[in-house]
Amino acid sequence: MWIIIFSSIQRIAKLLRKHQIITDMSEEAMVENDLTGPFMPHGIGHPLGLQVHDVAGFMQDDSGTHLAAPSKYPYLRCTRVLQPRMVLTIEPGIYFIESLLAPWREGPFSKHFNWQKIEALKPFGGIRIEDNVVIHENGVENMTRDLKLA
Structure with a gap:
């Protein structure tokens, strides 16, 4: 049961998409490719x-x-x-931590990250x-x- 809850919560992708932090990608693809990982580590x-x-x-x-x-x-x-x-x-929680985001700045998924918005949120660190x-x-x-x- 806990794994099901964890899997559901990993759908933080919905928030990332809704607030255009990750763009042009389905929520399922975000989860499958672990684009949620740097935001909820x-x-x-x-x-x-x-x-x-x-x-x-x-x-x-x-x-x-x-x-x-x-x-x-x-x-x-x-x-x-x-x-x-x-x-x-x-x-x-959701976090905006450079050391977690840095590996995503290069590579095929980088274009889906709204880096301008992420930079604006980084000073807040995150929330849990x-x-x-x-x-x-x-x-x-x-x-x-x-x-x-x-």
Whole structure:
């Protein structure tokens, strides 16, 4: 399930296209060719527990069987099936960081990047929205929103 959420969030391409940061390319092609990668260079969240990035996100059972992130999503921090009482953070973001964008300035996809708009946004660095959620049997509780912390 987490991989499906991650894959959906990778559709940040919709925002990039809507705001003409990436042009003349379908959202599917952006995702397929990882044009979203330099704008969101991390996963969309992770389990919260004893550590900030709790290592239990890769444990598949009580004995600690480990399931690594798939190569397509190396920043994925949870491959577990989500279960009631799990606490996770959901933190999509968008960034404008030169070191991540630099490799895209050359090559066949460079023409699709609206470099003028990107340069205008770089001074802001980016933004990440974080919500902490609890998985329940019949739904999800967003503690950040429910407690009016955001």
